[in-house]
Amino acid sequence: DQLVESGGGSVRVGGSLRLSCEVSGYTISSICIGWFRKPPGRGRKGVALIDSVGRTTNRGPVQGRFTISRDSAKNTVFLQMDSLKPEDTAMYYCAAQNLQNALCRVGISSLYFEHWGQGTQVTVAS
Secondary structure, eight states: OEEEEEOOEEEETTOOEEEEEEEESSOGGGSEEEEEEEOTTSOOEEEEEEOTTOOEEEOGGGTTTEEEEEETTTTEEEEEEOSOOGGGOEEEEEEEEOOOGGGOSTTSOGGGOOEEOOOEEEEEEO
């Protein structure tokens, strides 16, 4: 089982990035999968999750700016990030777990997830 993130980088305020998470070892349309982030000096929190039937949840501060999606044919999950702000600066991680859809909501603790990527850094400069 492997999750490989890509697409991070440095952007100016208001810029956009698209993160990708390529998954091998299981089918993304059958599990809970999404993105967490860890700002410097702070804990890891959920950003956006998508469940097995395609329902998505986003954390409040990114509502209307970030969009999670998946391409089942490529077994890849994406996070489109627009209107980036300095407070979005963090290490972004892809995570996956076989969870009931009722649990696959962005407020869930990262401790529920056993499968993680290596992370990709996003830096937003003012």
